[in-house]
Amino acid sequence: xxxxxxxxxxxxxxxxxxxxxxxxxxxxxxxxxxxxxxxxxxxxxxxxxxxxxxxxxxxxxxxxxxxxxxxxxxxxxxxxxxxxxxxxxxxxxxxxxxxxxxxxxxxxxxxxxxxxxxxxxxxxxxxxxxxxxx
Numbered sequence: 001x002x003x004x005x006x007x008x009x010x011x012x013x014x015x016x017x018x019x020x021x022x023x024x025x026x027x028x029x030x031x032x033x034x035x036x037x038x039x040x041x042x043x044x045x046x047x048x049x050x051x052x053x054x055x056x057x058x059x060x061x062x063x064x065x066x067x068x069x070x071x072x073x074x075x076x077x078x079x080x081x082x083x084x085x086x087x088x089x090x091x092x093x094x095x096x097x098x099x100x101x102x103x104x105x106x107x108x109x110x111x112x113x114x115x116x117x118x119x120x121x122x123x124x125x126x127x128x129x130x131x132x133x134x
Contacts, residue, residue, distance in 0.1 A: 024062040027072075031058020087126065 013021040020028070035051040042050070064071045 020062075027058050027061040031055055031061075034058070089126070 013023070016022045017025040031054055034054045035047070038051050038054070039047045060071045061075075066074050
């Protein structure tokens with residue numbers, strides 16, 4: 001019977017350019033190239049004004065992590081959230097002022113809805129609703 005070696009650290013990227021991974025190197029190279037292009041075509045005070053945010057963004061892409069997630073993933077998720085369509089459903093509940101005068105106020109009551117085939121179909125439809133034509 002053959003034995004095979006199983007890779008142990010598959011979630012760790014290889015360091016290709018000194019202490020940098022390939023992705024980190026590309027992000028830093030792109031940021032440096034962008035700042036250099038700004039330096040060539042703009043006056044120095046505009047290079048500082050526009051170059052610092054570009055350099056900061058490139059550094060964040062290369063090294064910054066939020067909740068152990070790469071910054072590029074966080075930025076992508078934020079963009080898709082803000083550009084995506086959302087469906088909000090709100091059902092108004094009964095307030096204290098709308099209850100009958102002699103009604104007892106009990107603690108929170110857990111109400112489990114009965115799911116029928118029609119309700120389940122409506123729920124599936126509402127989850128699948130997407131604007132296809134804008």
